Amino acid sequence: MNTVERPARPGGTLVGIGLGMVFALGIAFTAYMLIGSWGGAYWIYTTAVAVVMCALALLRERRRLWTAAAGVAVAAVAVVVSLVADLPQEPSPPAALALAVLVGSSTRTLPALPAVAVAAGGAGVIALAWASGPTSVTVLATVPVLGGLVAGPLLRAFAPGRSDGE
Structure with a gap:
């Protein structure tokens, strides 16, 4: 049975709802703080990155490896773009939390080699x-x-x- 066929556990659903609320509040607070400190439209880039990262973290049950790999790639590109374009530093706190959820979830459930690759990617983004x-x-x-x-x-x-064997 794959994760799409498996019925959602009540505890897992509540964790997803709670995590979604934390993500939404974190994104809103970060945008508010960026509007106050950087001004202009700088908050749009950070908010867009955080929304994508958080969506990937919330969708991690569907395809663990692909959502984790996409999250690491988005975070890495966001760090480089923010540096080159003189935008607010990435990953923002909500994006970092989403990256942590993706890395932790995949190292918990994926086979050893993909789990190590995702963990190395997450560490690389932070480096x-x-x-x-x-x-x-x-x-x-x-x-x-x-x-x-x-x-x-x-x-x-x-x-x-x-x-x-798992």
């Missing part, structure tokens, strides 16, 4: 953010992604009923 300049945004991006890098393998190791 790229640090290379673009250490700021409070970089720290706010690093903390949740590190949490995902730690929590995913721990949950994988201690998952009840998990055999080595």
Whole structure:
């Protein structure tokens, strides 16, 4: 049975709703803060990146590998574009949280090789953010992604009923 055929668990649905609310509030707050500090239309780019990242994180149950790979790619491109175009630094806190969810979820559930690739990609995005300049945004991006890098393998190791063949 694949994830599309499996009925949604009530707990999983509630987690998805809660995560969606956190994402929406985070995106709105970040946009509000950018409007106040950067002015103009700078908030549009950060908001667009965060919306895409958060949507991928909420859709992670459908295709874990593809949503995680797309999330890592979007985050990496966003960091480079924000650096080159002199836009607010990426990943923003909501985008970093979405990246952490994608990395943690995939390292918990994917086979070993794809899980390691996604984890390396997430770490690479954070390294790229640090290379673009250490700021409070970089720290706010690093903390949740590190949490995902730690929590995913721990949950994988201690998952009840998990055999080595999964």
